Amino acid sequence: MSAPAVVAASRPTAVPGAPIVEVRGVTKIYGADVRALHEIDLVFEEGRLTSLLGPSGCGKTTLLKIIAGLIPPTAGEVRVKGRTVTGPGPERAFVFQDFALLPWATVLKNVAFGLELRGVPRAEREERARYWIGEVGLTGFERSYPHQLSGGMRQRVGLARALAVDAQVLLMDEPFSAVDEQTRRKFQEDLLGLVAREKKTFLFVTHSIEEAVYLSDRIVLLSPRPGRVAGIVEPKIRRDGDPERIRRDPVYLDTVETIWRGLKGYVE
Amino acid sequence: MQLAGFRLPASSSLLVWLVLWELVGRAEVTILLPPITAIAARLVEIVPTPSFAEALAITGQAFLLGNAIAILVGVPVGVLMGRSRIADELLLPWVNLFVSAPLSALVPVLMLLFGIGQTTIVTTVFLFAVWIIVLDARAGVRGIPPSLLEMARCYGAGPLQSFFKVYLPAALPEILTGIRMGVIRGVKGVVIGQLLVSVVGFGQLFEIYSSNFLMEHFWALLFVLFAFAVLVAEGLAWLERRVDYFAAARH
Numbered sequence: 265m266s267a268p269a270v271v272a273a274s275r276p277t278a279v280p281g282a283p284i285v286e287v288r289g290v291t292k293i294y295g296a297d298v299r300a301l302h303e304i305d306l307v308f309e310e311g312r313l314t315s316l317l318g319p320s321g322c323g324k325t326t327l328l329k330i331i332a333g334l335i336p337p338t339a340g341e342v343r344v345k346g347r348t349v350t351g352p353g354p355e356r357a358f359v360f361q362d363f364a365l366l367p368w369a370t371v372l373k374n375v376a377f378g379l380e381l382r383g384v385p386r387a388e389r390e391e392r393a394r395y396w397i398g399e400v401g402l403t404g405f406e407r408s409y410p411h412q413l414s415g416g417m418r419q420r421v422g423l424a425r426a427l428a429v430d431a432q433v434l435l436m437d438e439p440f441s442a443v444d445e446q447t448r449r450k451f452q453e454d455l456l457g458l459v460a461r462e463k464k465t466f467l468f469v470t471h472s473i474e475e476a477v478y479l480s481d482r483i484v485l486l487s488p489r490p491g492r493v494a495g496i497v498e499p500k501i502r503r504d505g506d507p508e509r510i511r512r513d514p515v516y517l518d519t520v521e522t523i524w525r526g527l528k529g530y531v532e
Numbered sequence: 533m534q535l536a537g538f539r540l541p542a543s544s545s546l547l548v549w550l551v552l553w554e555l556v557g558r559a560e561v562t563i564l565l566p567p568i569t570a571i572a573a574r575l576v577e578i579v580p581t582p583s584f585a586e587a588l589a590i591t592g593q594a595f596l597l598g599n600a601i602a603i604l605v606g607v608p609v610g611v612l613m614g615r616s617r618i619a620d621e622l623l624l625p626w627v628n629l630f631v632s633a634p635l636s637a638l639v640p641v642l643m644l645l646f647g648i649g650q651t652t653i654v655t656t657v658f659l660f661a662v663w664i665i666v667l668d669a670r671a672g673v674r675g676i677p678p679s680l681l682e683m684a685r686c687y688g689a690g691p692l693q694s695f696f697k698v699y700l701p702a703a704l705p706e707i708l709t710g711i712r713m714g715v716i717r718g719v720k721g722v723v724i725g726q727l728l729v730s731v732v733g734f735g736q737l738f739e740i741y742s743s744n745f746l747m748e749h750f751w752a753l754l755f756v757l758f759a760f761a762v763l764v765a766e767g768l769a770w771l772e773r774r775v776d777y778f779a780a781a782r783h
Contacts, residue, residue, distance in 0.1 A: 334682050352686045364683035368701050378687035381697070429687065 281310030284465050285331060285433060289340035292326055299490035300326045303340070306484060306493065310432070313459050313466040315476035315483045317523070319530050323491030324469045325361075325437055331467065332358050332435050344433065354382070357431035361438045363418045365410040371397060371421050372406040378429035389428075396424040401454065416447030427458075433465045440475065452478055453507040460503070473527070477501075477519045478510055485523065487530055497523060566748045575752035583737070591733040594650055595722045598657025599715050606662045606714065607707055610669025611699050620670070631663035635721070639728045650732060653725035660721030661714035668710025672703025705775050712768035719761040 285308040292301040300323040308314050316324040329335045331342050333352040342349040344356060352358075357378070365374050372393050373380075379389035397406055400420040410418055419439055426434055440448040452475065459466060459479075470476050476483045477499050487494040499519045501510055510516050550568055557567030578584050613620040613627075639656055646652040676699065684698045700707070726735025734753060741750040 329682075332686060334685060352688060354688060356686075358683070358686040360679045360683060362677065362679050364677070364679040366680070366698070366701070368704070377697075381684075381687050381689050381693055425687075 281312055281465070283307045284310040284345055285467070286343040287327070287331065287340070288343070290327070290330060290337045290342065291339040292323065292330065292335070293338045301330075301337075302490035302492050304491070304493060308433075308465060308467060309482075310465050311463050312481040313468060313479055315468045315470055315480040316486060317470055317473065317476040317483050317527075318486035318491070318494075319488055319527065320471060321491075322486040322488040322530075324471075324486050327486075327491065328435050328437050328467060328469050332356055334358075354429065355431050356433045356435060357426035357429050359419070359422050359426045359434065359436040359439045361441055363410070363415075363422045363442070365418060365421055365425075367410055370407050370409060371402060371413070374410065374421050375424045375428050378425055382429070392428050393424070396428045397421075399427065399458075400424045414447070416443045416451060419443055419451070427462070431464075433467065436466065436468045438469050438471065441471070448475075455479060456503055456507055473520050473523050474511075477516055477523065483523070485526065495526060563745060564747055566751065570748050571751045571755070574748040575755060578749060578752055579756070587733045587737050590650065591722055591726065594653040594725070594733065595657055595718060598654045598721060599661050599718045601654070602658045602661035602665055602714055602718065603711055605658075606665030606710070607669045607700075608695075610666040610707075610710070611673050611695065611703070613666065614670040614673025614676075614703070615699070623666075627663050627666050630659070631667060635659050636724050636728070639725055643729065648729050648731060652729055653722060653732065656725030657718045657721040660724075661718040663714075664717060665707075665710040665714040668706045668713070669703060672706025672710075673699055675706065676702045705772070708768070708772045708775055712765065712772060715768060716761065716765050719757075719764060723757060 285306075287304050287306040287308075290301055290304040291299070293299050304327060316327060318324050326335065330337050331344075331349065333342075333349045333356070344353065366377065369377070372390060375397055376384075376389040376393035379392060384392075394406065397403060400423050402417060402420050402424065405413065405417065410421065413421070419442070422439070426436075440451055443451065456479065468476075468479060477497075480499060483497040483499065484493060485495040485497065486492065497519065499515065501513055501515050501519075503510065553565065553568045557565050557570065609623070613623055635656070638659065639652070642652045642655050642659075646655055680698060680702060681694070684694050689697065723734070726733045727738060729735055730739045734757065737753055738750065740746070741753065
């Protein structure tokens, strides 16, 4: 992308946050010469939702997994709250594209799983799990099993599990891509409410321009093969009113259009 | 099966064969086939005897011990092979070799190593059962979705937690199939081991009965063993079906 579309300022309610996740010169090479990411430099600020947006093959999921500590970078480093990442840590929680729920465990046990691994006593972890099950709108399904739930509900379980461990940074890997369109819209609206209430940092991977613009304070555009930062967009959208109105907001529509024109070149 | 409009219960065809057996036995065609009713009477007679109880106890002990060791060794080794490429490449050729090898031929070697007694029989049961348990546990672990393992790492699972809270339950349907097949092989192992060692348990009784041409005793004992094998297999199949509800819902 020749001229990165940079829109200044952010939404009025945003807290000017300190950097919490820093990506410094991260390069990832698979095998002998498959360059998935090339010298990525990014800073993510506390309390904001940043999307990593790009077509398939741009390495956005790879970058998210490097930040999660699941994949080591070939070169460069990731710092979270000033400390270099060498593996997964309690200050980061991950929401998976395919939900990654334990099929043999109930919703309650799935949501409490992160706390169970940390040795939180049963009564306490189940109480916290119940709270988050309520927050994501699944009250009454505590004793259901994942296969009894719809895709959207399963992802709500995945989200509740990530929220229950009280990590400051939530890493979401295309969380709504396996969910039908109507469910996705409702889910996106709920997520906006959550971002506003919880002062957490969200890193959100998506290939949907509309989704990125609708949700994000800041959008990092990645170009494919090798993945590089092609531009950064900060949509100036008011999110304090009716979430339905955002989709008709001229700023929303213009931003979608601008990003599409920028990314068009990378699509065959 | 239906006969003249009546629904017959399953395996009622067995009756036909039993009647045929009885007729052949009554006709005294061969000493090898006594009448089935005589065998049944003998069965009732020998089961309460102390020598039978002793043989049953020692056989059961070898069977349970051999299978328990096979499960305790086989499942972790299979899980390890499923997740570690190095372990897999080191061990897989041997597992594949032994799972199809004629292990009975090894029993004489085991007798040299462990002596003529219970240790050899326990080892035989172990060797018959363990390989299929390893292979099935390995297959179960390889079938776990990668994101489930990433999830466990993300939320801070250590190696032991991963093993007990993710690998084991996720691969449980395959592991149980392996255990059922291993235990069935274990029945063969205990019988073959005892027959070859032939100084302990049912092997000794078989030896006494057959060398003295006590065919009624011989058949009675064989029926006990058959019934035992079927019972064990069916019990485990029942357990497996109880776990299947989530095996079907996994993907």
